[in-house]
Amino acid sequence: MFAANPALVLNADFMPLSYFPLSLFNWEDAIKAVVKGSHVVVAEYDQVVRSPSTTMRLPLAIALREYVRPPARVAFTRFNVFLRDRFRCQYCGDQHLRGALTFDHVVPRVDGGQTCWSNIVAACEPCNTRKGRFRMKPLRAPFEPTQHDLMASQRLFPPNFMHETWLDFLYWDAELER
Structure with missing residues (x-):
């Protein structure tokens, strides 16, 4: 039903945790993370999910509440x-x-x-x-x-599936057009 509604996962600084692969949660994991309190909703889809006690719009982008420091060195792969x-x-x-x-x-x-x-x-x-x-x-x-x-290189190869609103989060530090 909502399989095509993944949520972009951002660090607390609103940068993606990873570009390759793009850090995504399926809609169920995104809701669990928000309900658990480890993530906050940054943007939502129009679709809603319901439980007996709650109605919630599906998260489009979520961010960690606490910053996760990226590794100091890039993995040699x-x-x-x-x-x-x-x-x-x-x-x-x-x-x-x-x-x-x-x-x-x-x-x-x-x-x-x-x-x-x-x-x-x-x-x-x-x-x-x-x-x-x-x-x-x-x-x-x-x-x-x-x-x-590597992040500069990753931007040259966008992921296959990308919701149009994710561009605001993926390339927010890119140089603006003149």
Whole structure:
């Protein structure tokens, strides 16, 4: 009945807890969080739910009552490497779907290269195969991104489902048009 009515979950500073995946609760969990008191309703859908004693509009966006500090360091994952590199091969510069990219060591492991932020880039299969023979260098040196770096990249790849009113919460700190 209300399956298409998820609630955007925001931190106490009204920023999403996560962009990838977008922090969402199904409508039941959103109502439970509000009733329990851990979250407050920020915006509502027009649809209502009823219990024997209460009538409530479905939450569209909810925010935590207490701020949750994001992790100090970004997790070193394959997805975060691709996100840092904006799903572009760091050798040819072409953008690819996530499944078409590989996790590439700039300095190969056989030559002492480590599996770390400063030695891993996203590469397409053809470039990954050619780079050793042609001594290709990445277009941009690999680096350890900050939360801010990844959030800037995440904004370039909006989620598949997004209620139009969520834009106010997802991109509130984006530069305004002139």
